[in-house]
Amino acid sequence: xxxxxTPEQVAHRAKVRAWLEENKAQAPVLTGPDALTExxxxxxxxxxxxxxxAEAGLAGVTWPKEYGGQGLGPIEQVICNQEIARTGVPGILxxxxxxxxxxxxxxxxxxxxxxxxxxxxxxxxxxxxxxFSEPAAGSDLAxxxxxxxxxxxxxxxxxxxxxxxxxxxxxxxxxxxxxTDADVPKHxxxxxxxxxxxxxxxxxxxxxxxxxxxxxxxxxxxxxELAADAVVGGVGNGWGTALTTLMFERVTIxxxxxxxxxxxxxxxxxxxxxxxxxxxxxxxxxxxxxxxxLLAVRFTGYRTLTALQKGQIPGPEAGLAKVTIxxxxxxxxxxxxxxxxxxxxxxxxxxxYMISFLPGLKSxxxxxxxxxxxxxxxxxxxPPEPRLDKxxxxxxxxxxxxxxx
Amino acid sequence: xxxxLSDEQEFLREAARGTLSRVKTLEAAREAxxxxxxxxxxxxxxxxxxxxxxxxIDEAHGGAGLDAFDAMLVLGECGRVLAGVPLLGHLPATAIxxxxxxxxxxxxxxxSGERRAAYLPSQPPSDVEPRWTVDPLSGMExxxxxxxxxxxxxxxxxxxxxxxxxxxxxxxxxxVGVALLDxxxxxxxxxxxxxxxxxxxxxxxxxxxxRYDATRSLxxxxxxxxxxxxxxxxxxxxxxxxxxxQALIAAESIGSVETALEMSVAYAKxxxxxxxxxxxxxxxxxxxxxxxxxxENGRSLLYxxxxxxxxxxxxxxxxxxxxxxxxxxxxxxxxxxMISVHGGIGATWEHDAPLFFRRAQLxxxxxxxxxxxxxxxxxxxxxxxxxx
Numbered sequence: 001x002x003x004x005x006t007p008e009q010v011a012h013r014a015k016v017r018a019w020l021e022e023n024k025a026q027a028p029v030l031t032g033p034d035a036l037t038e039x040x041x042x043x044x045x046x047x048x049x050x051x052x053x054a055e056a057g058l059a060g061v062t063w064p065k066e067y068g069g070q071g072l073g074p075i076e077q078v079i080c081n082q083e084i085a086r087t088g089v090p091g092i093l094x095x096x097x098x099x100x101x102x103x104x105x106x107x108x109x110x111x112x113x114x115x116x117x118x119x120x121x122x123x124x125x126x127x128x129x130x131x132f133s134e135p136a137a138g139s140d141l142a143x144x145x146x147x148x149x150x151x152x153x154x155x156x157x158x159x160x161x162x163x164x165x166x167x168x169x170x171x172x173x174x175x176x177x178x179x180t181d182a183d184v185p186k187h188x189x190x191x192x193x194x195x196x197x198x199x200x201x202x203x204x205x206x207x208x209x210x211x212x213x214x215x216x217x218x219x220x221x222x223x224x225e226l227a228a229d230a231v232v233g234g235v236g237n238g239w240g241t242a243l244t245t246l247m248f249e250r251v252t253i254x255x256x257x258x259x260x261x262x263x264x265x266x267x268x269x270x271x272x273x274x275x276x277x278x279x280x281x282x283x284x285x286x287x288x289x290x291x292x293x294l295l296a297v298r299f300t301g302y303r304t305l306t307a308l309q310k311g312q313i314p315g316p317e318a319g320l321a322k323v324t325i326x327x328x329x330x331x332x333x334x335x336x337x338x339x340x341x342x343x344x345x346x347x348x349x350x351x352x353y354m355i356s357f358l359p360g361l362k363s364x365x366x367x368x369x370x371x372x373x374x375x376x377x378x379x380x381x382x383p384p385e386p387r388l389d390k391x392x393x394x395x396x397x398x399x400x401x402x403x404x405x
Numbered sequence: 406x407x408x409x410l411s412d413e414q415e416f417l418r419e420a421a422r423g424t425l426s427r428v429k430t431l432e433a434a435r436e437a438x439x440x441x442x443x444x445x446x447x448x449x450x451x452x453x454x455x456x457x458x459x460x461x462i463d464e465a466h467g468g469a470g471l472d473a474f475d476a477m478l479v480l481g482e483c484g485r486v487l488a489g490v491p492l493l494g495h496l497p498a499t500a501i502x503x504x505x506x507x508x509x510x511x512x513x514x515x516x517s518g519e520r521r522a523a524y525l526p527s528q529p530p531s532d533v534e535p536r537w538t539v540d541p542l543s544g545m546e547x548x549x550x551x552x553x554x555x556x557x558x559x560x561x562x563x564x565x566x567x568x569x570x571x572x573x574x575x576x577x578x579x580x581v582g583v584a585l586l587d588x589x590x591x592x593x594x595x596x597x598x599x600x601x602x603x604x605x606x607x608x609x610x611x612x613x614x615x616r617y618d619a620t621r622s623l624x625x626x627x628x629x630x631x632x633x634x635x636x637x638x639x640x641x642x643x644x645x646x647x648x649x650x651q652a653l654i655a656a657e658s659i660g661s662v663e664t665a666l667e668m669s670v671a672y673a674k675x676x677x678x679x680x681x682x683x684x685x686x687x688x689x690x691x692x693x694x695x696x697x698x699x700x701e702n703g704r705s706l707l708y709x710x711x712x713x714x715x716x717x718x719x720x721x722x723x724x725x726x727x728x729x730x731x732x733x734x735x736x737x738x739x740x741x742x743m744i745s746v747h748g749g750i751g752a753t754w755e756h757d758a759p760l761f762f763r764r765a766q767l768x769x770x771x772x773x774x775x776x777x778x779x780x781x782x783x784x785x786x787x788x789x790x791x792x793x
Contacts, residue, residue: 001407001408001409001410001411001414001474001708001711001712002406002407002712002716003406003408003712003716004406005406009406075406264786265786265789265790265793267786268783268786268787268789268790269790269793271787271790272787272790272791278532278787279533281780283783284533284779284780284783284784285776285779285780285783287782287783287786287787288726288730288778288779288780288781288782288783288786289730289734289779289782291727291782291783291786292702292706292726292727292728292730292731292779292782293702293731295706295709295723295724295727296701296702296703296705296706296709296727296731297702297705298705298709299408299705299706299708299709300701300702300705302406302408302705302708303408303409303705303708305406305408306406306407306408306409307409309406309407310409320694320697320698320701323698324698324702369687369691372687372690372691372694372695373687373690373691375694375697376684376690376691376693376694377690379697380666380670380684380690380693380694380697381670381674382670382673382674382682382684382685382689382690382693383674383681383682383684383685384685385685385686385687386681386685
């Protein structure tokens, strides 16, 4: 048992560190007095930086070489991420594309799609967004209603609405899950599409969150035309394709907890500055409980890495790490604000933003409730809840739901 | 990066499971609660045969030369079946003695298990408690270490004072802990030193106490001018023994959580209400998933503690305390969930759930308590925050 790098990993880390030292001056500045402030400036600087990281082999490390990646394992990607964090420079802008959507296209896309889209995605020339969730399809993702109909010439017409779409406002493409057949049970009538975000009929609208900022969007599609070759993974196979994306999402979340900045020492700093709080038994109890769990997540991540290194795929239990991180950070925010008082909620406080951000994060990447269902069933083997939608054509579900109510 | 069990560790764990499966430990635990004399099986001979007493003693002195994580694997198996193997007392004691050249001759008998030792839990200072302390007989205020005068030329000293709720003290031959010697120093009230006291010496009173969980052997150890040998173990080793004890009870607790969860899940699959298994209801499913979450967090911290003892000694106090904190709360929650999933039967003598509940209730209050470990986590992190 060890946390040590192998000789190959030592060499890889040294190479990465040397490159970062040499190039860190060119990284965009996102914090401090010299920070960029305009979104357009930030996005363009971060896209350029992503391109440099990709050129240097620090992004898309697990991607096959033929698509611009390094063909290495997840450990090598984690080493890059660790070194990027250690150097204090931003990571890639399009983590959703490179971490989840690109790997989905690599797994299910056509040769033409891979050749056309993967390179610009990896280098930040074209940013991607994930168009899965809808106002009425989140936990029950297979209930998506965005409708794509094929026309006689083989092209498609898409109408519907997506929501919680991070980065849509500056994305070039989206990977979209749509219903293409409503007369079969709901998991069967789905198809995955590549959607150009500048196509006529696409409207992106920012959704302001508790913080007041709009970090994600709702996206409307009004009779948008898609070419026949926009389909990824075959017509009617959208659910299987989506599961691949969700699997990569779990890996990303399972390994990226500390990347969110929710770590125990940072929270302890929010307490330690207060002479009274740092000796108060109740404050210490809460800090100790929260911190222990966050420390555990770090080592759960190392366990996940060990599994990945052995060629095993992390199961849904990786999602439990997300539950721990989010709930731990929520409690930490409450505790720090209790200690600091209303000042913790001022616009200038580093805690106000976190406190505002977390309630939404609780539902992101799968709500806590649906994660507990999935883990209870797939890991503990508990029986599923009876379902009213099994084997019923999607088009008949609405009336069925009405009857059950 | 490798946080997986080695083949040898898998073998050690399987062998421990096999050894313990030959004894009906859960039945014995219930019978012992009924006060049946001799109901608890003596598992020490089996432990000796398996080589557990010498886990932390090097091979040159007859031990296995293994590390904390290996010992934690064995404790985890003990916890799975609530087996009363006196390792929680013995192993931290051997960890101190192994660092004291003065008593090296004594190690082979401890490694073979011919002699058994018990650790006198002595808690090192923290950021809010400047003294070394021991568990009190009752109440929240920590008690001072037993004290002695200056040692003679043979490193012998007379000690007076009390160590309350000492695990596995009944029947132990040697008692090993920390005492405060009245030496001229910088006004801190004395110098903490490692000491070993023979259980059969004059002035040593070992008063067995039973509290709530019959599988847990405990005693108050009172010293009245009792002869002791001062150990030449470094103070880091004395503090390390406390943290090792935290890691061991954490491992034992996670073992108990595993069984509680397995039994609860099995019942939730087979018990039906309103025409469906109760495990299909979210209320039940989510509780059991919460047990799993806490169990896996605890397990991750066991890896942290097992690695840190040698891999990052400065982090061992944090790692072991965090493991204890999470594992203790996990066992608490798992035992209560086990009872509620089973419904009324889970709260009766007919069922094993009360045995796990009793284990959880007592473990939580031993060795400085789960709360004490949680407080140390806070202290260690505040220190890290100050340094950052």
